[in-house]
Amino acid sequence: MTEPTPVRRRRGRGARERILKAATKLFTAQGINATGMDQLSTVANVSKRTLYTHFPSKDELVQAYLQALEDSDLPPLQPSGEPSDEPALDPRTQLLAVFDWTPQDTTAPLRGCPFLNAGIEVPDPGHPVHQLVAAHKREFARRLAGIARQAGIADPETLGEQLALLYDGGAARAAALNSGHTATCARSIAELLIDTALAAGDPASPR
Amino acid sequence: MTEPTPVRRRRGRGARERILKAATKLFTAQGINATGMDQLSTVANVSKRTLYTHFPSKDELVQAYLQALEDSDLPPLQPSGEPSDEPALDPRTQLLAVFDWTPQDTTAPLRGCPFLNAGIEVPDPGHPVHQLVAAHKREFARRLAGIARQAGIADPETLGEQLALLYDGGAARAAALNSGHTATCARSIAELLIDTALAAGDPASPR
Numbered sequence: 001m002t003e004p005t006p007v008r009r010r011r012g013r014g015a016r017e018r019i020l021k022a023a024t025k026l027f028t029a030q031g032i033n034a035t036g037m038d039q040l041s042t043v044a045n046v047s048k049r050t051l052y053t054h055f056p057s058k059d060e061l062v063q064a065y066l067q068a069l070e071d072s073d074l075p076p077l078q079p080s081g082e083p084s085d086e087p088a089l090d091p092r093t094q095l096l097a098v099f100d101w102t103p104q105d106t107t108a109p110l111r112g113c114p115f116l117n118a119g120i121e122v123p124d125p126g127h128p129v130h131q132l133v134a135a136h137k138r139e140f141a142r143r144l145a146g147i148a149r150q151a152g153i154a155d156p157e158t159l160g161e162q163l164a165l166l167y168d169g170g171a172a173r174a175a176a177l178n179s180g181h182t183a184t185c186a187r188s189i190a191e192l193l194i195d196t197a198l199a200a201g202d203p204a205s206p207r
Numbered sequence: 208m209t210e211p212t213p214v215r216r217r218r219g220r221g222a223r224e225r226i227l228k229a230a231t232k233l234f235t236a237q238g239i240n241a242t243g244m245d246q247l248s249t250v251a252n253v254s255k256r257t258l259y260t261h262f263p264s265k266d267e268l269v270q271a272y273l274q275a276l277e278d279s280d281l282p283p284l285q286p287s288g289e290p291s292d293e294p295a296l297d298p299r300t301q302l303l304a305v306f307d308w309t310p311q312d313t314t315a316p317l318r319g320c321p322f323l324n325a326g327i328e329v330p331d332p333g334h335p336v337h338q339l340v341a342a343h344k345r346e347f348a349r350r351l352a353g354i355a356r357q358a359g360i361a362d363p364e365t366l367g368e369q370l371a372l373l374y375d376g377g378a379a380r381a382a383a384l385n386s387g388h389t390a391t392c393a394r395s396i397a398e399l400l401i402d403t404a405l406a407a408g409d410p411a412s413p414r
Contacts, residue, residue, distance in 0.1 A: 029330065030330065031240065031327065031328055031330055033238065033240035033241050033328070034240050034328075109330055109331065109332045111327075111330060112327070113379075115383065116327075116379050116382075116383055117327045119382055119383040120238065120318075120319070120323075120324045120327045120328070120382060121238055121240070121241075121327070121328065123236065123237065123238055123316055123318060123382075124316065125316045125385040130385075133383050134383055134384050134385065137380065137383045137384055138384070158392075161392055162392055162395070162396055164380070165373070165376040165377060165380050165389060165392050165393060165396070166372070166373075166376055166396070167376075168376045168379045168380045168383070169372040169373055169374075169375045169376020169377070169379065169393075170372060170376070171379070172320075172323050172375045172376065172378070172379035173344065173371070173372050173375045175323075175326055175327060175330075176322065176323055176326040176340050176341055176344045176375070177341050177344055177345070178332040178337075178341065182372060185365075185368055185369055185372050186372060186376075188369070189369055189372070189373070189396065189400065192399065192400070192403065193396065193399070196399060
């Protein structure tokens with residue numbers, strides 16, 4: 001009757017979510033290094049003990065924060081050729097879709113890409129947070145290359161890397177200028193690159 | 208004979224230089240928010256009192272650090288049409304030259320653009336440091352537009368903004384991946400953009 005385990009467990013799960021939500025809010029608004037564990041525990045409404053139980057170090061919290069953003073930030077994985085019920089968007093539309101981001105909160109300053117920003121705040125390329133950032137950015141280009149390959153583009157790796165660079169340029173410049181127009185600028189360059197690559201490629205013999 | 212003023216003044220000037228040099232070293236290696244005034248005074252070999260005499264706040268030091276980098280980071284100003292003894296590089300070469308950066312220290316991690324990075328570390332668009340960053344990034348695009356105008360390109364403002372975005376994408380991605388190949392990638396896109404704009408433009412009637 002007095003067994004507190006289920007309640008504790010439920011509260012524990014809620015605490016982890018609240019901590020990640022507070023981390024996303026504070027890292028976005030202030031940055032990672034400007035945010036301390038004290039403020040995180042206050043905003044998440046958990047004790048420091050609970051905070052450290054879920055995330056023994058701030059580095060682990062930063063990694064969990066980025067991992068939670070990974071899937072929504074990456075272009076879709078390409079199907080392996082197996083039959084699917086989902087209607088396929090044409091590859092050109094899929095490639096351009098990555099530039100159609102709109103800020104969730106239009107009143108807050110634009111902050112660009114949380115992965116780029118974390119890589120700036122944690123400069124050591126050997127640090128687990130920076131390695132997560134680099135792996136994410138390589139995967140971003142790799143997925144774009146996968147879509148380009150489906151489109152029959154002759155050098156999909158080059159186009160993937162070029163479009164990823166445009167994405168990052170749009171994000172970095174959006175944060176610097178606090179302007180969403182940079183996405184439109186990046187998209188216009190992407191269109192030229194994709195159309196040039198499509199015109200040059202021979203769809204009958206990709207690569 | 209015992210008047211100490213000249214010596215003091217000379218020491219004072221040396222101190223300011225040492226502080227700026229230490230700031231550049233530490234902000235580059237660690238970032239702005241990870242660097243405290245204590246460490247700055249130690250590395251610069253000045254007392255905290257001397258540090259605060261030259262820079263009453265860290266914000267002022269960050270601004271001075273960025274201001275010292277401004278000229279070397281910006282593309283050259285275009286001549287106003289007045290005669291000059293300097294041989295003019297052709298505009299295409301001038302536009303592409305901004306992508307030919309090489310790191311001064313090849314053993315240190317690549318950190319991309321100090322202006323972009325400062326804008327990430329100081330997110331508030333109304334903060335003097337962030338405003339300096341935004342003004343610098345606008346000036347960067349404006350100078351590229353000036354060179355594009357000299358080349359007779361029909362819409363130099365658009366090309367200037369596009370090339371600035373490529374520059375920022377190369378810088379942001381260089382820092383994330385710790386790879387200098389991103390500059391080559393940005394340059395290849397810039398070539399396509401410039402050549403497309405030159406082919407479309409009418410050199411006889413530049414805006």
